[in-house]
Amino acid sequence: MAPKLPAVLLAACAFLLALAAPLVAGEPDMLQDICVADYKSLKGPLRVNGFPCKREMNVTADDFFFGGLAKAADVYSGNPMGSAVTTADVEKLPGLNTLGVSMARVDYAPWGGVNPPHVHPRATEILFVVEGTLEVGFVTSANRLLRRTVSKGEVFVFPRGLVHFQWSVGEAPAVAISAFDSQLPGTLPVAGALFGASPALPTDMLARAFQTDGGVVENIKSKFPPM
Ligand code: GLV
Ligand code: MN
Secondary structure (H helix, E strand, O other): OOOOOOHHHHHHHHHHHHHHHHHHOOOOOOOOOOOOEOHHHHHOOOOOOOOOEOOHHHOOHHHHOOOOOOOOOOOOOOOOOOEEEEEEOOOOOHHHOOOOOEEEEEEEOOOOOEEEEEEOOOOOEEEEEEEOEEEEEEEOOOOOEEEEEEEOOOEEEEOOOOOEEEEEOOOOOEEEEEEEOOOOOOOEEHHHHHHOOOOOOOHHHHHHHOOOOHHHHHHHHOOOOOO
């Protein structure tokens, strides 16, 4: 028979699990109905985990409204990726503050418009294809690519923190709506982070990391000017 764990050890494990739970459960629960972001506070002291709340008497319905996802973004002129993401997060929709959710609209040019490999450090994403057909995928930490086609009306999930992409493979423009379990998921495009950071990552280091030469790295860097 397996030896019994001492009660004190079990209690210690339970305590550690309880401490860890908020770390895996996404953003913290609210302690009030609403906490509409007070953007004016941006001029004040540095914010930690969201914005301070507006006084409730100053809150209006407009604080919970954002019309910016109604319109398609331009994915053609001066757009090397052929895609554009329009976010509806707490930076545009103040009523989202402390609610732990947000959305985005992604427009893709037909045949090859790509939302390039990127990561959301703070959110899982669930994507609904409104129009068109997408090839989508993410890479696990075992370096396995999970990839498939997703068509109009279908849904795909990208787990938090994993590199993922969407690629339009239909002959009509594609549109997707994504939902995130964070008011501000953050987006780190892989190529931009490595080749367009400011200050720049050392060319020699990148050349070694990618097993190539400095000329190739400089060439890629020239396509990702620091923002
Ligand atoms: C799609 O992956 C998005 O982040 O909007
Ligand atoms: Mn994404």
